Amino acid sequence: MSDVLKIAGLSYRMNRKEILADVDLEVAYGKIVALVGANGAGKTTLMRVIAGVAKNYQGTVTVAGESSEAGRKAHLSMTDNLSAFADGRRIREVKSFYEDVFADFDSQQFDQLLEFMNLNAEDKLSSLSKGMREKLIIALAFARKTDLYLLDEPFNGVDAMSRKKIIKSLLLWKPDEATIIISDHVLDEIAPVLDEVVLLKDKHIIKHKSADEIREGHASIEEWYESFYEGEE
């Protein structure tokens, strides 16, 4: 029981274009980690590879000791953008789909999460604002009890109040031993809750540092992150 995620020598191509190259990463249990990088750096692809959705990669990916795709999927919960559900679907219908598909989906916990997020099970997906939709996505992800949570850009286009609510929900519902990886291209509001930051740039992971280590160097995490992009604007 040391690392919940282990990636070694990972490379990934899509349509002959190299997206990820020689990625190595080890993340321990019980952490909240930000995966940052500019848009198009490969953050979503990396998450999809970890989750076993993107296939045909080279290298090894291990989640909670499991390296097969099916084995990994049983130990992780990744946010789903709900694009497979028609707009007319109600939240309770999405819930029953999740109940059928995921053995570890905790319906009671999902109801608590909905209440915390001020969402109503009878609401249709089409009636949800961007912030409400993202809160639903987070509630679905955290209703599963697992080892690794992959949250892909949960704050994108979300209003400040909803962002706060989402951050609080992570703190409330994260199992002690579980690790959360959050991808984002800005780092303002989540900075105080982070244990570690992983920086993806030019297909590689160029930095993996603890948040305290960064602050001990008297830089804010945001300043530290921006320093890798100086002169590129």
Added chain:
Amino acid sequence: MSMEFKDNIPIYLQIQDYLFRQIATGKMRPGDKLPSVRALAVELTVNVNTVQRALRELSDKGYIYTKRGEGNFVTDNEDLIADSQERLVNRELAEFVVRMKELGIGEDQLVAVLERYLQEQIS
């Protein structure tokens, strides 16, 4: 309980300092129970590990103690609390002296300046 964090200082140090002040100023009394680690984390919107680290350091220094299965409590050691008050006073004074120096008021003038100020405040 709420606080704004500076993002260029490790947050566990800021939480530690915040709780230290609560104890030194008597806002938290000897024997008071602290909120649970998770409750503190949610309230301050910080990581559970960060709260734990802050509490560990406070406990190492004796300002709080843990009762197994019951939680964390403020020390009953009155001497230690008195000592923490003194340390807080000294820290504020040190800062005051530095700032006054920046304003051109040397150590030899400090007492006179302060006395004059206090008298004006009273009258």
